[in-house]
Amino acid sequence: MPASEPAPLRPQDEPPLLAYLRHLVNLTGPSGSEEDVVRAVAQLARPLADTVEVDAPGNVIVTRRAAQDGARRLIIATHMDEVGFRVRQVTREGFLRLEKVGGTDDRILPAQRVWIRTDSARLLGVIGTKSAHLLTDPDRAKVVPYPELYVDIGARDAEAASAMGVRPGDPVGFVGELTELGAGSGRFTGHALDDRAGCAVLLSLLERYRDNAPPVTIIAAFTVQEEVGLRGAQGVARRIEADVALALDMTAADDTPDTGGGHLTLGAGAALKVMDFSTLAHPAVRRGLQQAADQAGLNVQHELMRGIGTDAGALQFGGQGIPTGAVSVANRYTHSPVEVLDVQDLQGALDLLDAFAARLPDLDLRFVDLPEAVGG
Template identity: 70%
Template sequence: MNHLRALVEATGPSGSEEDVVQRVVKAARPYADSLDVDAFGNVIAVRRAEGDKARRCIISAHMDEVGFRVYKIGADGFLRLEKVGGFDDRILLAQRVWIRTESGERLLGVIGCKSAHLLADGDRSSVVPYASLYVDIGARSQQEVLDMGVAVGDPVGFVGSLSELGRGTGRYTAHALDDRAGCAVLLTLLERFHETPPPVTLVVVFSVQEEVGLRGVEALARHLQGDVALALDMTAADDTPEFGDSHLRLGAGPTVKVMDFSTQAHPAIRRGLLAAAHKQNLPVQREVLKGIGTDAGALQYLGQGVATGAVSVTNRYTHSPVEVLDSRDLEGAVSLLEGFLHDLPDLDLRFVALNDEA
């Protein structure tokens, strides 16, 4: 959990992932044969197989988080926000946020709300739209805000650190688990192949701007070469009291993607992941969730098209400051991917085995 703890402490809404990039590069460099940061900000770490003709597997997890940018600095010293990524306006009131200035300093602010003593009847049953929200950083005037170094366009993210729920539960909460948890898994996977080369050449991508349309990986897909591509992301658990029968549960293992709105997983990849799980007696869940998308949606267009799938880790309260995951699902994702990579040299990647006599 050390990687995850360090990563969630950084503020990095889409397009402003610099602090996360620095932490990822520092953590990945000792375990990569080559490492590059492209013009978009994507980090590409390569761990080569021994043989030159080995297959290449690309696995991507995104570094960015949902957040905001400063849209306007009022004469009264309050900041107005523009959304970056999608989330529910209901969760925003009374949240603590970081404003990251051009100098890299982080300033604490709070999203203001009416005091309980001043609420009208209509206030109690309505949702304040984000365009009406404001951030209080303690300034008395616009000039005080400017003197602090805040400017229009500065990134704004939720405040939070990784903390265990209860005691000994193995379940942790933080903002930006989506998808810093995936990045932590990939860093751990690189570490697993530190002493011994992987059975295939492993191209690990820590991508940017996933939350605003898979933009980082879409740029990479135009020139990356690979035989297999996987996304590693979070997915929405529905095992809380608001729902009936759950489809995806915390602690029930990582998920093997079947479909979402961005990807129909390649049948060979599904078979390979499920076989790797079976071989290890590793519990996994099958994910069918139309309301989500991952980097796999862009990776599938590599070259003339490549066998693509995804592994997900279930996450409660997604796109909020209090996302929750189970550490056993993270450990399961590492084991699943490692097993899949060991099986990949001999995996039949054809979409369907054709009968030559037909």
């Protein structure tokens, strides 16, 4: 098996939702270098869809048609890319300097394992850190800025790194396979849960409609370059017509001792987006999601997060404007190799999307109900 390929799809007896997630988390796909994820998603979606297309930017557009002609159309977008890096320079000594792709925190970077994806293989490297025995007092008080960091791939010099296939521009991503915390916790850690978890949920939704057509036509848009400005979703919004758009993404939980906000909590259900910096959810879509949750008996949270944006921010500009909302899943330690989610929240997001699609044929999508005009 080539080094860039993931482990087999489904460990024995693992639920499909977790199996999809485990498969996708094993891949390396920083923004603009999502090729391996695109291939995997397209392959997994083919038996579940009427059409599967990869557009020019790299978005995977999957359509599952409703049984009835003229049925409403629902776009659900979830992104395939992850935060990461590119190789900026190979030094004479064979170390790699990095350029950031997306929002990573310099504090957590030293001593991390990373994958370098070359044209022919995936190489393991470590982001170097000064040995504890060599630290000075100023070192201990300093966050090393990422331009000063380097990746050690074991090369003795630049020629050895070149012989391994490393070139400037190669994508670099965190190492972090999907692993359950503790024993029987139902909480899993891994890299790129943002937003491979959304991809796993959307594939699982399509699987529910494998044998029976959905009540509305579902356009599942697995997008690229979300982490660097919602770029893939912008192309989707311009090209694909729909009646409603949803983004499905992760959001930052603040239920740990160092945050203590209690706004979004693991295990408390999927979150209905109210607002973030990229969008204010359409009131009809929010009502429809809440009604779907109530009818299905699903616990939900409400997300107001100024420091986050999702593909909903781009989808809302589709056509002449489209009613848009978002469903989020709380995630600890976002944009790190040890993100943590609760599988019950993933299941809740899946059930909520299914319930919303069932209600959508009759949902009132008007922003406001105006009385008939009187007089001229």
